[in-house]
Amino acid sequence: MVSAWEQRQLLTDVRMKTARPMLLDAKLSAERVFIQNCHRCCAVEAVIRCLDCVPLDMEFLCATCDMEAHKRNVFHDREAVFHGFLEPIPPTTAVVVNENGQPQFCEQICQLPVPAPRSICECTHDLTITPGKHISVVTINGEMGWQKPGWSRKHSGRGSGAGRVNMLTRQAMGWNRRKRDNLHQVLAHRYVKITERAKVEAASLSNIKKEHNLDQETIQQWVCDVRQWAVTERVYTPGCTEELRADIENIIVTLLRKKQDLYRQHDSNQARQRKRKKMTELKKKLHEKVLQYNTVVEGDPIDEELACSLTEGYILPWERHEDGMG
Incomplete structure (x- = not known):
């Protein structure tokens, strides 16, 4: 005979199986994101939700505003709005709208937010940011591939070629100046090294002459023979x-x-x-x-x-x- 406790357990299992689909639908419906316009431009449908943008009324952004807002704030925690639900995405992923008006993922170049140098050389120029060396950044969300920004000069008109020539000329002048300042040390070192080697060779030749009982005339004849053999x-x-x-x-x-x-x-x-x-x-x-x-x-x-x-x-x-x- 089934006890009252066992009967309640059986009824609970049956009721739970019946209520599980409804609970799941309620949970998903609670997490569903309603379609709304971008909080920044207020003109285009939002495809990104940022959990770190302040104030909070700038939480939902369109694809264009997302790229502009997170060009420098690359470490913000972002989520993509897909089919009414939120999907976490890394900083190296962007959301774009295709020709059919549907959002889709694409890879984007992420550059570390480092301060730009005030100048590269003395000539007049504007600095432009270019993708630099690839590096790996490990955060709490895992490892991601980034790029270190590079800085280049943007010249206008005839000044571009003149600025580059000026920079190369300065580098060449600096190299020539260092070479001239150290020339005496290099030549002195070479002279000492060659002198010591000449002494060693002279002593070796003297030992050979004594060992084989050779005179200077025989040595000179050998030298002439070797020279003749070399040019023949x-x-x-x-x-x-x-x-x-x-x-x-x-x-x-x-x-x-x-x-x-x-x-x-x-x-x-x-x-x-x-x-x-x-x-x-x-x-x-x-x-x-x-x-x-x-x-x-x-x-x-x-x-x-x-x-x-x-x-x-x-x-x-x-x-x-x-x-x-x-």
Whole structure:
């Protein structure tokens, strides 16, 4: 047998199911916004409701008045009036009226409300606001994409070109003045650096002369030979033995020079790292050339390990034949 309490519960559920549609209609009807004209121009139907505009009698605005009122007040809390109901919209969304007279959403550029500079340069001009760099602004309503305003000069008539030329001339004059004021320091620094490098090279040459028992006349002859070799144009058939020999010699000389310059006194760790990377690439290229040479030439191949490791005292096969060595 059903108790009185259970019977009341069943009746309450039945009555609630019957009354739910009516309650929902009443709730929606209470929130419905009646169509009214813009509180600012009083001529066009309002499509925006702003909860922050003061006084409160400027609460409902048309599309044009909304853009004018919130061009600077971009952080106001706005709602769009669509089909008699309110829909919250972000500052980057605007409401426009299409050709059929119906409101629709569209994206608009929002610029941060920052004060404009009084002037950019000394010439006469008017400042104009242009869209600048894109930034992200996080507010209590979430993250939104904004633009930082940019300022440009608006010249009239012939003054526009003259103002720009004047600005560029001033910048160039300032750069030339700074260059002239610091020129003596730059030249003195270069002189000291070159002098120290010349001392290091002179000491290195003296050690080589003592080690190999060379006189000044032999050194001068070597210099003349190198100069003559540098200006002599060599024409090789692509892939021939002479071209491979020349490539191998050039790579070895370059590697030896870079190895000698690797630990210069004024070089930073970053500069040494770049040199090591370049030397690794050259060694890889040298290895490829040596393999190619040994494949093409029959007999008396190049020792890959000694040549690629730049072993001191190793002589290339064709250099031994030129010197009359077996």
